[in-house]
Amino acid sequence: MATSQKDTRNRRPTLSQVAKRAGVSEITASRALRGGGLVAQETLARVEQAARMLNYVPNRLAGTLAGGASRQVGVILPSLSNIVFADVLKGLESRLEGGGYHPILGISHYDAEREERLLRDLLSWRPAGLVLAPACNSAASRALLQAADLPVVEIMDIDTDTADMAVGFSHRSAGRAMAHFLLGRGYRTFGYVGHDITTDFRAKARLEGFREGLADIGATLTGIRIMEGPSSVPLGKQGLETLLRELPERPDAVFFSNDDMAVGGVFHCQTVGLAVPDGIALAGFNGLSIGQALPTPLTTIASNRERIGFVAADNILQRLLGKTPERIQRVDFKLIPGGTA
């Protein structure tokens, strides 16, 4: 009876079975399997063989609960709708994987409440660390993080207050940089086409920076078009079309919330036969490969997203090794002149 119950409930071999088979105690089997040379060569071989024969897969829930380190890292991203956060995740995963760690993922959809719930959920798995691209700056989230007492890396922007560590660059500065570049090219009237900035506060920071940059010589935005929904190529196409229709005079240059949107702008111009950059100059943000493959490469600002993910993961791992990386790590943007502005 008791046997049959065990059979149905959990047939997976346990460490104790491995130990029995190898003729050693549980703890010796444990030490052998975890490596570290605390066990005689011969014993090690016997345990390893026993494990192999039984097709043993350790139970890390038990291991972690008993005091081992977790080897899971919580990751909260606001979206997976464009390649940007996929790139970040790729960088994260590649560094974590190297250390034997795995990301547990949550998507906040730029929603504070959701972010908070995710934080709680992921924390309940007692991860070794946390990486998040904050969707906003909620006090509740901050409190949770502070109390959690584990390495936390906030990624993408470094302008907001940091609970623990931050990796990324200043989006505000990026906006300013683009403003200055376009001014340097001689453009004097400007438009902006963006996706929903009430949710994407980094896009908003870029826009603010852009405005500040223009203000440095007294220039301003003559037209702004904010589209609803997540950014995309079609949305940018539609956005530029709308902006130009609404505006009495065509601006010299248009800055887009990101490259997806800007490529859409390029397509609009191709469609209506408007020359770029002579008829109108266009600039994006992110440095996606698609923009660079256009017949006329897109003027944009490259962000090193994969590296941001990689460095963030690395910071967590460093911390777990007892080191203390810089609180704020810059992975800076780079302006790409391109040919559209």
Next chain:
Amino acid sequence: MATSQKDTRNRRPTLSQVAKRAGVSEITASRALRGGGLVAQETLARVEQAARMLNYVPNRLAGTLAGGASRQVGVILPSLSNIVFADVLKGLESRLEGGGYHPILGISHYDAEREERLLRDLLSWRPAGLVLAPACNSAASRALLQAADLPVVEIMDIDTDTADMAVGFSHRSAGRAMAHFLLGRGYRTFGYVGHDITTDFRAKARLEGFREGLADIGATLTGIRIMEGPSSVPLGKQGLETLLRELPERPDAVFFSNDDMAVGGVFHCQTVGLAVPDGIALAGFNGLSIGQALPTPLTTIASNRERIGFVAADNILQRLLGKTPERIQRVDFKLIPGGTA
């Protein structure tokens, strides 16, 4: 001494502390917090308050170990380099999140050995289920899955043997469909530009299907250009350029391994002033929004990637509820005529 040790090691409040504070036993607190109405209203309120005051975050490692269901789902994808698998992951996450589950992620990089290691690693967390886009068909992986005794969904292609459940469509059929469509349009000579098909066996299946489809009327591929590295817009651009340079006669139509590559092809034609589709017809695969936003929308085959992820997650959850979804669930492709072929 003992106290100070406890302080440093783990200051997080436990269920027992919550229980004490609420004046009930641990198990009552447990029942209260898990919901289900097994506890008196008043008791529930007291426990909830105690938990809130202590800022209690349950330890799911302990919970799962003690017999609860895991609420983690292992996910293995071959790549995050283009939007395709990000879309899948998005669909997966959105369904899992609704059920209170979270994905633990691994990227196989189309490598069998790596996939196997990931499988072991993820299994060691005792997930409630597994979703994977197989990178290949390794026997070792299959054995692991069979022995694991948990719901497993293989996604993307449904042509290969399925260990448990499968969600997706036949990539071979997709290739055939495109061949037939192009033949129907009157094209008679064909080229192919792809990325590395030794690793991406789904792209390979599409190519084989395409060949078969052409063979149905005795047509063949006059030129094939396989590029190294992961697919991208620049790679497709370069690929078409190379193909056309190498070929004595320009083919009527070129099929690309996917939309990223095909958009690159479109850009090449724009660059050299080759008319599409009159000078040359181009077709892709995936139905990415970028292709549809081109001045001339790309002829392609749309795959419903987000839905594949969603359905896969749903199958896992169904299974955990004791239901038995169809072993093979079709989320079919759809040919989009577009204007480039």
Next chain:
DNA sequence: CTGAAAGCGCTAACAG
């Protein structure tokens, strides 16, 4: 180098 004992934080199984 190996082992015995104790316990991580929680929940299933029985009782009341």
Next chain:
DNA sequence: CTGTTAGCGCTTTCAG
């Protein structure tokens, strides 16, 4: 509706 008892599978002490 609530409590007691006994683990889950592993690792940390502390002893040899």
